[in-house]
Amino acid sequence: xxxxxxxxxxxxxxxxxxxxxxxxxxxxxxxxxxxxxxxxxxxxxxxxxxxxxxxxxxxxxxxxxxxxxxxxxxxxxxxxxxxxxxxxxxxxxxxxxxxxxxxxxxxxxxxxxxxxxxxxxxxxxxxxxxxxxxxxxxxxxxxxxxxxxxxxxxxxxxxxxxxxxxxxxxxxxxxxxxxxxxxxxxxxxxxxxxxxxxxxxxxxxxxxxxxxxxxxxxxxxxxxxxxxxxxxxxxxxxxxxxxx
Amino acid sequence: xxxxxxxxxxxxxxxxxxxxxxxxxxxxxxxxxxxxxxxxxxxxxxxxxxxxxxxxxxxxxxxxxxxxxxxxxxxxxxxxxxxxxxxxxxxxxxxxxxxxxxxxxxxxxxxxxxxxxxxxxxxxxxxxxxxxxxxxxxxxxxxxxxxxxxxxxxxxxxxxxxxxxxxxxxxxxxxxxxxxxxxxxxxxxxxxxxxxxxxxxxxxxxxxxxxxxxxxxxxxxxxxxxxxxxxxxxxxxxxxxxxxxxxxxxxxxxxxxxxxxxxxxxxxxxxxxxxxxxxxxxxxxxxxxxxxxxxxxxxxxxxxxxx
Numbered sequence: 001x002x003x004x005x006x007x008x009x010x011x012x013x014x015x016x017x018x019x020x021x022x023x024x025x026x027x028x029x030x031x032x033x034x035x036x037x038x039x040x041x042x043x044x045x046x047x048x049x050x051x052x053x054x055x056x057x058x059x060x061x062x063x064x065x066x067x068x069x070x071x072x073x074x075x076x077x078x079x080x081x082x083x084x085x086x087x088x089x090x091x092x093x094x095x096x097x098x099x100x101x102x103x104x105x106x107x108x109x110x111x112x113x114x115x116x117x118x119x120x121x122x123x124x125x126x127x128x129x130x131x132x133x134x135x136x137x138x139x140x141x142x143x144x145x146x147x148x149x150x151x152x153x154x155x156x157x158x159x160x161x162x163x164x165x166x167x168x169x170x171x172x173x174x175x176x177x178x179x180x181x182x183x184x185x186x187x188x189x190x191x192x193x194x195x196x197x198x199x200x201x202x203x204x205x206x207x208x209x210x211x212x213x214x215x216x217x218x219x220x221x222x223x224x225x226x227x228x229x230x231x232x233x234x235x236x237x238x239x240x241x242x243x244x
Numbered sequence: 245x246x247x248x249x250x251x252x253x254x255x256x257x258x259x260x261x262x263x264x265x266x267x268x269x270x271x272x273x274x275x276x277x278x279x280x281x282x283x284x285x286x287x288x289x290x291x292x293x294x295x296x297x298x299x300x301x302x303x304x305x306x307x308x309x310x311x312x313x314x315x316x317x318x319x320x321x322x323x324x325x326x327x328x329x330x331x332x333x334x335x336x337x338x339x340x341x342x343x344x345x346x347x348x349x350x351x352x353x354x355x356x357x358x359x360x361x362x363x364x365x366x367x368x369x370x371x372x373x374x375x376x377x378x379x380x381x382x383x384x385x386x387x388x389x390x391x392x393x394x395x396x397x398x399x400x401x402x403x404x405x406x407x408x409x410x411x412x413x414x415x416x417x418x419x420x421x422x423x424x425x426x427x428x429x430x431x432x433x434x435x436x437x438x439x440x441x442x443x444x445x446x447x448x449x450x451x452x453x454x455x456x457x458x459x460x461x462x463x464x465x466x467x468x469x470x471x472x473x474x475x476x477x478x479x480x481x482x483x484x485x486x487x488x489x490x491x492x493x494x495x496x497x498x499x500x501x502x503x504x505x506x507x508x509x510x511x512x513x514x515x516x517x518x519x520x521x522x523x524x525x526x527x528x529x530x531x532x533x534x535x536x537x538x539x540x541x542x543x544x545x546x547x548x549x550x551x
Binding site: 019 | 388
C-alpha cells in the first residue's frame with residue numbers, strides 16, 4: 001500500500017533525527033530543563049506566599065518561554081534536514097525521484113515541526129502540572145493551569161511560530177553551506193519573540209488573550225508570506241545550481 | 245530511448261553544453277567521455293530533469309523534457325547513480341533502499357521483494373541491517389546502484405560509477421553493469437575511465453561542451469590513423485622497400501629492421517605485402533596488426549577540439 005509521500009519523507013527524517021543524539025538531546029532536553037527549572041522557581045517563591053509567586057514570576061511569561069522554544073527548536077531540525085542533505089550529498093538522488101518539490105518541502109517541514117512542538121508541549125505540560133501541584137499544596141483554592149492564555153500560546157502561537165521558524169530555516173539553507181550557518185541565520189527568528197518576552201516582563205506588553213490572538217494573527221500572516229518565499233526558493237534547479 | 249537535438253545549457257555567459265545531438269537506443273550502453281568541466285554532469289542532470297535546458301530538445305523514453313508534468317514521468321522511468329553516492333549514512337542498507345522504494349510509489353510487497361533481490365544480488369544481504377555509514381566505498385557504490393534500480397527503471401544514468409573505487413570493487417561494479425546490459429537496460433555512463441568505457445560501452449561519445457565524436461570504441465580508435473601492420477624483418481634491404489613501394493602501401497615507415505604500414509583491410513593487404521617481401525628475399529620474423537588506442541583517439545580528438 002502506498003501512502004502520502006510527504007509523510008514518507010517525514011518518517012525517514014524522523015528516523016534520521018532519532019539517531020542523531022545531539023539533536024535529540026537538544027530537542028527533548030531543553031524544554032524539560034526549562035520545565036524543571038521554572039517549577040523549582042515557582043516552588044521557592046511560593047514559600048513566601050501565593051500572591052508573590054504569581055505576580056513576581058509572571059506565570060504567563062513562563063508559558064511564553066515555551067513559545068520561544070518553538071521558534072528555536074524547529075529551525076535546528078529544518079536546517080539539519082535541508083543543509084545536512086546538501087552537505088552529505090544526498091539531495092541529488094532524492095531530487096531525481098518522482099517527488100515534487102512541494103512534497104519534499106512539506107515532508108521536511110512536518111519532520112521539523114512535530115518533535116519540537118510535541119517537546120515544547122511536553123515541557124509546558126510538565127511545568128503546568130508541577131505548578132498546579134505546588135500552588136494547590138500552598139493553599140491556592142483552584143488549579144491555575146490550564147488557562148485560556150496558556151491555551152492560546154501553546155495551541156495557536158507556538159505552532160505558528162514553529163512554522164515560521166522552519167520557513168526561515170529553508171530560506172537560510174539556500175544561502176549557506178553548513179548546518180551551523182543555517183541554524184545561526186534561522187536563529188534570528190528568536191529575536192522578535194524574545195523581545196516580546198522582555199516587553200511582557202517590563203509591562204509594555206500584556207499577555208492577554210486579545211493581545212496573544214493579535215500576535216498570533218501577525219505570525220500567521222508572516223507564515224503565509226514566508227511560505228511562498230520558501231516555496232519559490234526550494235526548487236530543484238535552484239538547489240543544484242545556485243545554492244551554496 | 246534517449247534522443248537529443250541541439251540541446252544547449254548555459255549558465256549566464258558560460259555555455260556548459262552546446263548543441264548536443266545524439267541518440268541512444270534501447271538496450272544500449274552509451275559512454276560519455278570528456279575532460280573535467282566538459283558538461284557531462286550537466287547533460288545527465290538535464291536528462292534527469294534536475295536542471296532545465298536553455299534551448300534545443302531532448303526526449304527520454306516517450307517524454308520530451310521541459311515540462312514539470314513530463315519531468316515526473318521521466319523520473320519514474322530512470323534511475324540515477326550520481327558521482328557522490330549520497331546514501332543516508334544513519335540509515336541501514338535496507339532502510340536506504342526501502343525509502344527510495346516508497347518515493348517511487350512501490351507497494352510494501354514490491355519493495356520487500358526488490359530490496360531482497362538487489363541486496364542479495366550485490367552481496368549485501370548479510371549487511372542489510374548495518375548502517376550505510378559504516379560501509380566501504382565499494383559497498384556504498386553497490387548500494388547506490390541498487391537504489392537506482394529499486395523501481396526497475398528503463399534507463400539508468402551513471403555518473404563516474406567506479407571513480408575512487410579500488411580495482412576489486414571497480415571490477416564488481418563493472419560486472420554488475422554488464423549484467424544490466426544483458427538484461428537489455430539502457431545505460432548512459434559518464435566516465436573518465438577510458439578502459440572502462442572500452443570494456444563496457446557499445447558506443448562512446450566524446451564531449452567537450454559540444455559533442456566532438458561518437459562511435460563504437462573501435463570506430464573511435466580507427467578515427468586517428470586506422471590500423472597499422474608492423475613487420476619485423478631479420479634484415480631490411482632497399483629491394484624489399486622498393487617491392488613494397490610498388491604495392492603503393494600507405495605511410496611506409498622504417499625503424500631499423502621494423503617496417504610500419506597503414507592498412508585499411510589487413511586481411512587482404514598483409515598477404516600481398518608478405519608475398520612481396522619474401523619474393524624480394526626478406527625473412528619475416530613477426531607480423532602484427534595494431535590500431536591506435538582509445539586513449540590516443542580521445543586525446544587527439546579533445547586536443548583538436550581545443551585548437
